[in-house]
Amino acid sequence: MTGTLIVGGGQAGAQIAAGLRDHGYDRPVTLVGSEHIPPYQRPPLSKDYLLGKLPAAKLALRNEQYYARKDIDVVTGTSVTEAGIGDDGGWARTADGRRFTFEYLALATGAQPRRLPGDMGSPGNLLYLRTVADADRLRSLLDTATRFVVIGGGFIGLEAAAVLRAHGKQVTVVEMADRLLNRVAGSELGDFYLDAHRRRGVGFRLGRSVTALTTGATGDAVGVVLDGGETLACDAVVAGVGVVRDPRLAEQLGLAWDNGVIVDRYARTSHPRVVAAGDCVLGPHPAATGRIRLESVQNAVAQAKVAAATICGRTEPYTAVPWFWSNQGTLRLQTAGLHAGATRRILRGDPRTENFSVIYLRENTLTAVEAMNRPADFATARTLLAAGAELVGPATAVADPDIPLADALAVPATTT
Template identity: 40%
Template sequence: MSATGTVVVVGGGLAGASAVGTLRDEGFTGDVVLVGAEPHLPYERPPLSKSYLAGDSTLTEAFVHAVEFYDTRDVDLRLGSPVTALDLDTHTVHVGHETIGYDRLLLATGSAARRLPPADRSGAAVAYLRTVEDADRIRAALRPGRRVVVVGGGWIGLEVAAAARGADCDVVVVEPLAQPLLRVLGEELGHAFATLHRGHGVDLRTSTGLASVTSREPGGPAVVRLDDGTATEADLLVVGIGAVPQTDLAEAAGLAVEDGVLADEHLVTSHPDVLVAGDIARAHHPAYGTRIRVEHWDNAKAQGATAARNLLGAREAYDRLPYFFTDQYDLGMEYVGHLGPEGYDELVVRGDLAGVFTAFWLRGGRVRAAMHANDWDAIDPLRAIVTAGEVDLAALRDPRVPLGDVAS
């Protein structure tokens, strides 16, 4: 694509904001239009379940860029303007009654919280966490002595539980698997997170699920009955059972969709003039030889930038290792790598699971993923080890060998 023309970015989140900034940084002088469904400037979502939810930061601090950033780069912001349709043949985007033409298009519509119909039908006070309005609602309900029931022991559920305990709420977490984060981290690390939360006063109920939710009045307290026959009351029921990619626009337009918008390693979809980035992108990853979809902050930021360069004609493969982080109580964790459905056959842990440690997931003698807890000098060596894959396993298992020497 030439340095002129029009690029439209659909999606006002981190991936979209990263893309428009990169377009200008790369010298694109044509028209740049960013269309976002939410009325706010593009913002980063991790604070919504961490510092913002705890009342330790503001929305302004979560903005990817201040409004002046877009003004000085001549980005046409269309906020609070959900796209209603795409026409790939005419290269147009429909926003209400307006039609915007494009030469190249980036889809970055993100994901939405997975709904729990029995909770929604109950009439009780039920909350999800995806937008700043969701976080505001939950934060307003976090008051000392109030009872919060969280359905789902994944990252969002556990971070909400930590924030609620920080506000001196009574907290129950309901998780159908034997441990929280079991599918992500496995039994041993899942148990470590269970111990962490129970140690902070969370009533963590595993191996059981939601049987029913009832309420005596609309928007009022809920009676939550579980599969194990127990029941508990909740002033607020928070549902954190994952997210679904928002692919309706792409599918209606005729793009290839399967658990996300399908793309090659250059983030190009089934239409050559449409690229994709962020939560909805299920792109071929050169390091794994298959398509993967990643719902994390780092991926949205980096993919947005790569997609922008490829919109301008680069042929840059997106091969960055998946990365995510969490903060819960006094535990800070960073994870890098990707296990996939095949899982792992060996877990190597260095350190104390109750304090500072590093962990490595191996399959077939190769390191597929790694994480640290409270070891803030470890992430670069961990990334090098996962990138290398094949390392000296004896050195990896020996805590006397510095991490920086394992992959060398």
């Protein structure tokens, strides 16, 4: 073939394919994904899908008719294992022996769950949560397992804990850091989730690490051993300890890599015929200093649109305001912007009401908002962040949840 080969069947890969056609790209488009189903939504896997509220058929990003109508060839159930590229294009070979040629290559290989150390073994009831198959394995245990240990106090771990409690399970979360969401959110949000989940019956071991899994006669894990010697009895273990990215294709293609494919603001890699988007990427953003990794659906979609435009010869830089959400039962978080680099924080409302926001500022410039059950704050923040809003009055106005956020933060007047 000629045209574009997309490696990766997730949100970013699907959006690159759609974006190419939206721009009028008329060359062949092939998408190769390792899972046995076409691209689908991942966020519901740890939420409504696990709760049984969303059937598998509703996970699909687009139906088969869409791909046929847009002449997008979707290859499932295999992965690209080898690739090479020159000045005019390249080739790729899949695990099942198929060979593709391309003018342009788009990498959307995402990330994979970080596994527990190999010396802990791989018991059948040690679960990760990234794919439909992962979620189905966890669902299959809900009828028989009562005691769950969740390793990792990030969003995936907390979402899984919320769903398991909704199913009436006994849940204990183990987190190495001294607080929840240590890497991705401020202390106010981490402390809030700790209190809120404890009220809902979740147990926690903070500042503790897992040293071993004990197994029973069947080979399944029956205990999680912590540093200090405590053992948590369990019927199943869910691990959410971050993600890793596979460098093999980038290395074969000679691409710049730093725990992710390095791209510029146009999603271009170090090779002019290769773009990349989504969780596999490390790149710049106007709201950040230096390169960052953004692991979210919003980033995958926005960056994929930029990648598709670049292939079509249209230079449209990535400037979209980052945003993210997490539903944990009745705890509905929406965030906008980037809190790293903020010099001050303002708490807006009372976390005990489970209705509050945290406003982040760099000096007086708005950098991020974490909104808990306050969708109006989130919607306003996205608009204000895009416009470069600043604090224009006293901080007490921002802290007052009864004052609209737009009345306390405003876009600076421009001069001509």
